[in-house]
Each structure stands twice: as structure tokens, then as C-alpha cells.
Amino acid sequence: xxxxxxxxxxxxxxxxxxxxxxxxxxxxxxxxxxxxxxxxxxxxxxxxxxxxxxxxxxxxxxxxxxxxxxxxxxxxxxxxxxxxxxxxxxxxxxxxxxxxxxxxxxxxxxxxxxxxxxxxxxxxxxxxxxxxxxxxxxxxxxxxxxxxxxxxxxxxxxxxxxxxxxxxxxxxxxxxxxxxxxxxxxxxxxxxxxxxxxxxxxxxxxxxxxxxxxxxxxxxxxxxxxxxxxxxxxxxxxxxxxxxxx
Amino acid sequence: xxxxxxxxxxxxxxxxxxxxxxxxxxxxxxxxxxxxxxxxxxxxxxxxxxxxxxxxxxxxxxxxxxxxxxxxxxxxxxxxxxxxxxxxxxxxxxxxxxxxxxxxxxxxxxxxxxxxxxxxxxxxxxxxxxxxxxxxxxxxxxxxxxxxxxxxxxxxxxxxxxxxxxxxxxxxxxxxxxxxxxxxxxxxxxxxxxxxxxxxxxxxxxxxxxxxxxxxxxxxxxxxxxxxxxxxxxxxxxxxxxxxxxxxxxxxxxxxxxxxxxxxxxxxxxxxxxxxxxxxxxxxxxxxxxxxxxxxxxxxxxxxxxxxxxxxxxxxxxxxxxxxxxxxxxxxxxxxxxxxxxxxxxxxxxxxxxxxxxxxxxxxxxxxxxxxxxxxxxxxxxxxxxxxxxxxxxxxxxxxxxxxxxxxxxxxxxxxxxxxxxxxxxxxxxxxxxxxxxxxxxxxxxxxxxxxxxxxxxxxxxxxxxxxxxxxxxxxxxxxxxxxxxxxxxxxxxxxxxxxxxxxxxxxxxxxxxxxxxxxxxxxxxxxxxxxxxxxxxxxxxxxxxxxxxxxxxxxxxxxxxxxxxxxxxxxxxxxxxxxxxxxxxxxxxxxxx
Numbered sequence: 001x002x003x004x005x006x007x008x009x010x011x012x013x014x015x016x017x018x019x020x021x022x023x024x025x026x027x028x029x030x031x032x033x034x035x036x037x038x039x040x041x042x043x044x045x046x047x048x049x050x051x052x053x054x055x056x057x058x059x060x061x062x063x064x065x066x067x068x069x070x071x072x073x074x075x076x077x078x079x080x081x082x083x084x085x086x087x088x089x090x091x092x093x094x095x096x097x098x099x100x101x102x103x104x105x106x107x108x109x110x111x112x113x114x115x116x117x118x119x120x121x122x123x124x125x126x127x128x129x130x131x132x133x134x135x136x137x138x139x140x141x142x143x144x145x146x147x148x149x150x151x152x153x154x155x156x157x158x159x160x161x162x163x164x165x166x167x168x169x170x171x172x173x174x175x176x177x178x179x180x181x182x183x184x185x186x187x188x189x190x191x192x193x194x195x196x197x198x199x200x201x202x203x204x205x206x207x208x209x210x211x212x213x214x215x216x217x218x219x220x221x222x223x224x225x226x227x228x229x230x231x232x233x234x235x236x237x238x239x240x241x242x243x244x245x246x
Numbered sequence: 247x248x249x250x251x252x253x254x255x256x257x258x259x260x261x262x263x264x265x266x267x268x269x270x271x272x273x274x275x276x277x278x279x280x281x282x283x284x285x286x287x288x289x290x291x292x293x294x295x296x297x298x299x300x301x302x303x304x305x306x307x308x309x310x311x312x313x314x315x316x317x318x319x320x321x322x323x324x325x326x327x328x329x330x331x332x333x334x335x336x337x338x339x340x341x342x343x344x345x346x347x348x349x350x351x352x353x354x355x356x357x358x359x360x361x362x363x364x365x366x367x368x369x370x371x372x373x374x375x376x377x378x379x380x381x382x383x384x385x386x387x388x389x390x391x392x393x394x395x396x397x398x399x400x401x402x403x404x405x406x407x408x409x410x411x412x413x414x415x416x417x418x419x420x421x422x423x424x425x426x427x428x429x430x431x432x433x434x435x436x437x438x439x440x441x442x443x444x445x446x447x448x449x450x451x452x453x454x455x456x457x458x459x460x461x462x463x464x465x466x467x468x469x470x471x472x473x474x475x476x477x478x479x480x481x482x483x484x485x486x487x488x489x490x491x492x493x494x495x496x497x498x499x500x501x502x503x504x505x506x507x508x509x510x511x512x513x514x515x516x517x518x519x520x521x522x523x524x525x526x527x528x529x530x531x532x533x534x535x536x537x538x539x540x541x542x543x544x545x546x547x548x549x550x551x552x553x554x555x556x557x558x559x560x561x562x563x564x565x566x567x568x569x570x571x572x573x574x575x576x577x578x579x580x581x582x583x584x585x586x587x588x589x590x591x592x593x594x595x596x597x598x599x600x601x602x603x604x605x606x607x608x609x610x611x612x613x614x615x616x617x618x619x620x621x622x623x624x625x626x627x628x629x630x631x632x633x634x635x636x637x638x639x640x641x642x643x644x645x646x647x648x649x650x651x652x653x654x655x656x657x658x659x660x661x662x663x664x665x666x667x668x669x670x671x672x673x674x675x676x677x678x679x680x681x682x683x684x685x686x687x688x689x690x691x692x693x694x695x696x697x698x699x700x701x702x703x704x705x706x707x708x709x710x711x712x713x714x715x716x717x718x719x720x721x722x723x724x725x726x727x728x729x730x731x732x733x734x735x736x737x738x739x740x741x742x743x744x745x746x747x748x749x750x751x752x753x754x755x756x757x758x759x760x761x762x763x764x765x766x767x768x769x770x771x772x773x774x775x776x777x778x779x780x781x782x783x784x785x786x787x788x789x790x791x792x793x794x795x796x797x798x799x800x801x802x803x804x805x806x807x808x809x810x811x812x813x814x815x816x817x818x819x820x821x822x823x824x825x826x827x828x829x830x831x832x833x834x835x836x837x838x839x840x
Contacts, residue, residue, distance in 0.1 A: 141704030
């Protein structure tokens with residue numbers, strides 16, 4: 001028995017690095033990227049999804065997975081994974097850029113759910129709102145500190161403080177709305193075409209037909225259905241099997 | 247007067263109770279012995295006799311019925327010194343399944359005796375097997391006779407309608423007595439109808455058979471969904487009314503608080519009669535192919551959003567229908583899908599209106615036509631048909647056709663619907679580069695702990711500025727505070743300079759030390775220290791509670807400095823060091839005593 005034990009031990013120890021490499025998320029991620037670069041998109045998707053299942057749910061993983069899905073024309077999944085990436089990393093410019101880009105390919109045009117006061121909040125990305133809010137915040141704080149320190153009541157300084165204060169309020173509002181919007185539960189239609197029903201069941205009236213990549217807010221979850229609010233304001237029910245939750 | 251009358255009545259009732267004895271009659275009755283599933287029957291148990299307190303009877307066997315108690319009523323007559331009490335216990339029985347069942351017997355245990363009613367046989371039919379005949383509406387005389395103070399009636403505006411044509415159902419609640427609470431209304435079961443509530447009417451007074459009633463009205467618009475005889479169930483109103491019998495007959499020793507506070511009140515459950523409506527099927531003859539079931543009077547407007555488009559870029563027809571009828575049941579117009587197009591419903595919205603008792607409104611559909619290839623096409627007009635029950639015929643409405651020009655390239659064969667090969671080729675380069683680092687779960691600085699920590703920095707800065715400004719203000723306005731704070735800084739700096747100048751002549755070295763100590767004392771205690779005598783310095787130190795040890799050391803140092811300055815004494819380097827160290831010790835002690 002002893003004479004077999006040693007070779008087994010040696011083999012086990014020798015296999016350890018290889019095992020470690022196979023399970024190292026960074027190595028797997030690099031391998032998936034390599035498959036993507038060599039245009040083997042289905043294999044790359046498989047590897048990215050394996051990583052996600054193992055818990056490596058990072059913005060970069062979902063971002064790359066979305067790109068791979070887009071390459072295989074799975075637009076719905078691409079939108080879903082980009083929204084997941086955005087949820088983890090709000091304000092990431094690459095994610096927002098790809099999301100805008102991929103959304104061009106959805107059939108229900110302009111289907112990305114709109115945040116409140118969209119005409120205003122969509123002027124900047126969440127990161128943009130955050131940066132400008134921080135800039136004006138620091139600027140205002142600097143002005144106030146200057147005025148306190150030098151006990152200045154000069155008109156230009158007072159005017160400057162008010163102007164920067166108003167700008168900060170505007171940008172802080174934009175940031176607040178965008179930030180809240182990033183936290184709203186959302187979903188994406190994954191089926192090529194799916195009915196939006198008036199109730200949670202097949203017997204209910206079809207209000208409209210949604211298409212792959214249609215995004216919506218999730219208002220409620222039932223066993224088999226999501227109650228959704230579509231970007232055009234229509235409320236309805238979508239089968240869970242035909243959609244994905246962000 | 248009222249109180250005297252009440253007392254007299256109570257005494258008479260009390261005397262009557264003394265002569266109450268046995269001779270009881272216990273019976274059971276039902277309001278019907280045949281009913282359908284979904285219907286209900288009322289079982290009334292009546293106890294008659296000269297007894298005042300009657301416990302609740304028990305119904306032993308209720309078959310496949312659900313049993314609900316619906317209250318009790320009592321009537322006492324006092325004729326020629328003989329008191330007779332009639333108490334009725336009401337129960338509602340709701341059948342669970344069809345069949346013939348025996349209800350009862352009911353049992354009542356009173357005065358050690360067990361009384362039983364005879365069982366009653368009831369037949370329950372399956373739902374819809376025995377359509378009910380509408381109960382004849384009670385005449386005003388019947389109403390007066392039977393229901394007296396409060397009653398409920400129900401009516402419909404039409405008893406013969408087409409499928410999906412509106413029937414207006416009205417329930418009226420008449421009351422001629424004071425109620426203890428707002429009545430509770432339970433609408434009827436309207437299986438076989440689509441229901442829309444109508445705005446409630448305000449209450450008004452009506453005179454029936456010479457009696458003035460306050461009448462409350464509830465209306466409901468019903469749209470039958472199937473032909474045949476359809477039944478509208480009973481509407482129910484529950485209310486609390488005055489009950490003088492209960493007030494006078496209550497047991498004075500009963501400690502039931504609920505009964506105590508509800509004395510003089512009685513629950514009443516009133517039911518309207520069920521109604522029947524004959525629903526006619528829509529005529530088969532002349533039914534258009536595009537008819538989807540809309541009934542009423544409607545108008546239509548259709549608009550196209552553009553006349554030219556690209557492959558895969560939808561053209562939308564917006565169809566607006568409005569008029570009187572159940573707009574909720576209007577289905578999307580049927581559209582023949584033109585060749586080389588996909589058609590889908592891209593949106594719908596509806597608006598329900600209530601004009602008087604008529605339900606109406608509008609519904610908008612958006613139909614998107616997506617061309618698969620370029621060219622010139624003619625899209626057919628959108629067509630919509632409805633049945634007008636007033637004219638008893640179908641009406642067809644048509645929109646405008648569209649001559650559409652489609653540009654672009656043919657759709658990618660077998661590809662994703664909505665993405666052309668051209669788009670993929672051109673746009674793929676716009677997809678941003680892959681991320682090469684897996685990173686952590688929170689890749690963005692926005693929302694991270696660092697981000698929020700950064701936001702606190704200006705607040706800290708502001709706080710510090712305010713605090714420093716206050717210190718500075720104090721320094722500027724409070725000379726003593728300013729000098730005291732300056733003393734520490736100056737003395738430390740001065741000692742450092744003297745230590746560095748250890749090679750200076752003794753006169754200058756100790757002159758500097760003497761000056762520094764005096765300046766320190768002046769700033770520290772906010773006094774003019776130049777020219778102070780040894781005695782004045784000692785008094786200053788005493789008044790500021792400087793310890794004897796420190797006081798002595800300081801005075802010795804000043805003496806030593808004077809000696810070096812004026813007596814020609816030349817101290818060695820170690821002596822200078824020792825003097826300086828002593829000065830540092832004393833100052834440290836004085837600083838520590840702040």
C-alpha cells in the first residue's frame with residue numbers, strides 16, 4: 001500500500017497548480033477574453049457565464065459577456081448583462097456607451113426605460129452627474145471657506161457663492177435622480193417576441209407585443225410573472241420565462 | 247315624560263316576567279326549498295311562548311351548506327296580563343354542492359328541557375340548471391306592509407339586451423328611521439356580466455305610500471358577456487337600527503359589555519330581489535370579417551406617422567376609437583399582414599368615461615408595420631367594425647391607406663430581427679473594447695465608500711475654517727487670550743534661539759534669558775512686565791497661584807540673570823546649560839498649569 005501512496009501524493013501535489021489555474025477567476029476571465037478575441041463567441045459566453053455562476057459577478061465580467069452576446073446577436077441578453085454591469089458600476093462610461101449602442105439594435109425603438117425628468121437626467125451619465133456635483137460641491141465649499149476666513153462680504157464673492165450654490169443644486173438633483181434610477185428594479189425581454197398581458201396569466205388580454213431587448217421597470221413579482229411598467233407608461237404582465245431580471 | 251314612560255314600561259315588563267312560565271313552541275322554516283349553487287337560503291328558527299330569556303339554538307345538521315348567523319329579532323305582546331314573546335333566529339345557508347340535503351333538526355335547551363324542530367329537506371341544483379324567474383317587484387303596499395321602516399329595491403333599465411350592450415342596474419335603499427351607523431352595501435353577484443361602477447347619486451327624499459323616505463342609490467353598468475337568460479343576484483345592505491324591544495328586554499344583571507353598549511340597536515340585513523335579463527346573441531347575418539366584438543356607437547380616426555422609411559424601421563398606424571360602449575372590451579383591429587412586412591401591436595391605451603349612466607370613452611392602438619425589404623408598397627386602410635344595438639346592425643369604419651416608400655438594404659437572412667447585416671458591419675466597430683481586468687464587484691468610484699468619504703471632505707474643511715476663524719476672532723478681540731497663546735509660541739522659539747547662542751558673552755546670553763522670561767510672564771498673565779520689581783513679580787506669581795517650587799525657581803533664574811548681567815560673574819558653559827534647563831522646566835510647569 002505504502003508503495004502506491006507516494007506516487008499518488010506526488011501526482012496530487014503536481015496537479016495542484018493546474019487545478020488552481022483552472023479555478024482562478026482571473027485566468028478564466030483572461031481565457032474567455034482570448035476566446036472572444038479569436039471570435040469564438042459561444043465558447044467565450046460559456047466561460048463568462050461559468051465565472052458568473054461561481055460568484056465572480058463583476059462589472060467587467062458582465063460588460064464582456066454583454067459584448068459576446070451581442071456578437072452572437074442575442075440582443076436581449078446583451079442589454080440585460082450591460083444593465084447588470086451598470087447596476088454594479090453606475091456611471092461607467094464604457095458600459096453606458098455600449099448600452100446606448102446595443103439599444104440601437106432593439107426593435108422597440110427608444111425602449112430603454114427612462115428615468116424621471118429624462119429630458120434633464122439623460123443629459124449626463126451618472127458618472128457625469130457625480131463628477132460635476134462633486135466639483136461644484138468642492139467649489140462652493142472653497143468659496144464659503146474663503147469668505148469665512150477672510151470675512152469677505154465683497155459682492156462678486158457673494159454672487160459667486162449664490163451662482164455656484166444654484167449650479168450645485170441643479171447638478172445634485174440630476175445626480176440624485178440618476179442614482180435613484182440606477183437602483184430601480186429593471187428587467188429585459190429576452191424572447192424574440194412576447195406578449196405584455198393585462199394580468200398574470202395566459203387568459204388575460206394582450207396589451208401589446210414586446211420585442212427582444214425591451215427594458216422595463218419591475219413593479220411586482222409573482223410566481224411566473226413580472227408586473228412591469230414599460231417606457232411608454234403601459235403597465236402589464238410579462239412571463240418570467242421570457243424575460244430576465246437585472 | 248319620556249323617562250317616566252320608559253320606567254312604566256320597564257315595570258310592566260318586569261311584572262310580566264314574573265308570570266312567564268313554560269308552554270314553548272319551537273319551529274324552523276326556510277324561505278325556499280329549491281335553490282342553485284351560488285344562491286343562498288334563509289333558515290328562520292322561531293321560539294314562541296311566555297319566556298323572556300332565550301339562549302341561541304343550535305342547528306345540528308346543515309348538510310353540505312355553509313351556515314352563517316344573520317341576527318335575531320324579538321317581539322313581545324302584553325295582552326290581558328299575559329306576556330307572549332316571539333323570538334326569531336335567522337341563519338343564511340350557502341350550498342357547497344348540488345343534491346338533496348336535510349337541514350336540521352335545530353335544538354334549543356331551555357329550563358332543563360330540550361326542544362327540537364323538524365328537519366327540512368332542501369334540493370340544491372347545479373348552477374344555471376333552473377333559471378330564476380325574476381321576482382315580481384314588491385308593490386308599494388307590500389313594501390309598506392312587509393318592510394316598513396327600511397327596505398331595498400333593485401331594478402334594471404332594460405330587461406332585453408344584446409351581448410355586450412349596457413344594462414344599468416340600480417339599487418335603492420329606503421330608510422325612514424334613524425340608523426346607528428353607515429349602512430354597508432354588498433353588491434350582487436353578476437356572473438355573466440362585465441361590470442363597471444357608476445358614480446353614486448346623492449341621497450334624496452322620496453314619498454312612498456304617504457311615508458317620507460331618505461333614498462340612497464347605487465348604480466352599476468353591466469355588459470352581458472354571453473347570450474341567454476342571465477341573472478343578477480341579490481344586493482345586500484347591512485345596517486344597525488333602533489331596537490326598543492332589545493332595550494326594554496335586556497337583562498339588568500347581564501355583564502356583557504358589548505350588549506351593554508349596543509343596547510337599543512339591532513343589526514338588519516336587507517336583500518334585494520334577484521333580477522333576470524334576457525341577453526340576445528349578436529346577429530350572424532351581415533357580420534363583417536373584421537368584427538372583433540365591439541358593441542355600441544363608435545367613431546374612428548387613423549393616422550400614419552410617416553410615408554417613407556428604411557428597412558426594419560417601423561411605420562406606425564395610430565388608430566383611435568371613441569364613443570359609447572364598453573371600450574375595455576374592444577380588441578385590436580384585425581389587419582391583414584402585407585407581404586414583406588411584419589405587423590405587431592406596439593401600444594394601446596384606453597380612457598373610460600361616464601356620461602350620466604352611460605359608459606364610453608376611447609381606445610388607441612398603435613400598429614407597427616416593419617418592412618423587410620426596400621421598395622414601394624401600398625398598405626391597406628385599417629378597418630374596424632362594431633355592432634350598433636340601437637340600429638340593430640353592424641357598422642364598418644375605414645381609415646386611410648398608405649403608399650409607403652422603403653429605402654435601405656434587404657434584411658439579413660435568418661439573422662436577428664431588427665439588425666441588418668449593414669448595421670452589424672458598420673456598428674460592430676463602435677462596440678467598445680473588452681475589459682481586461684476582472685476587477686472587484688464595485689468597479690466604479692461613484693457610490694463606493696471612497697466616493698462618499700470624499701463628499702465629507704468639504705464639510706470637514708468648512709468645520710475647520712469655522713473653528714479656526716473663531717479662534718482667530720478671539721485672538722483679535724481678546725488681548726489676554728491672544729497674549730497667552732502667543733506666550734507659548736514665543737517662549738519655545740526664544741529658548742531654542744538662546745540654546746543655539748551658547749557661545750555669546752554672559753551679559754548678552756543672560757540678558758536674552760532675562761528678557762524672554764519677563765516677556766513670557768507678561769504675555770502669560772497679560773500684564774506689563776517691563777520694569778517690574780522682584781516683589782511685584784513674586785506678587786504676580788502668588789496671585790496666579792503658581793506653586794512655591796516653580797515660583798522659587800523662576801525668581802532664582804531672574805536673580806542669576808541679574809548677577810551675570812551686572813556683577814561681572816562669568817558662568818561656565820555647564821552653568822549656562824543648567825540655567826537654560828531650569829528655565830525650560832519652569833516654563834513647562836507654568837504651561838502645564840494653564
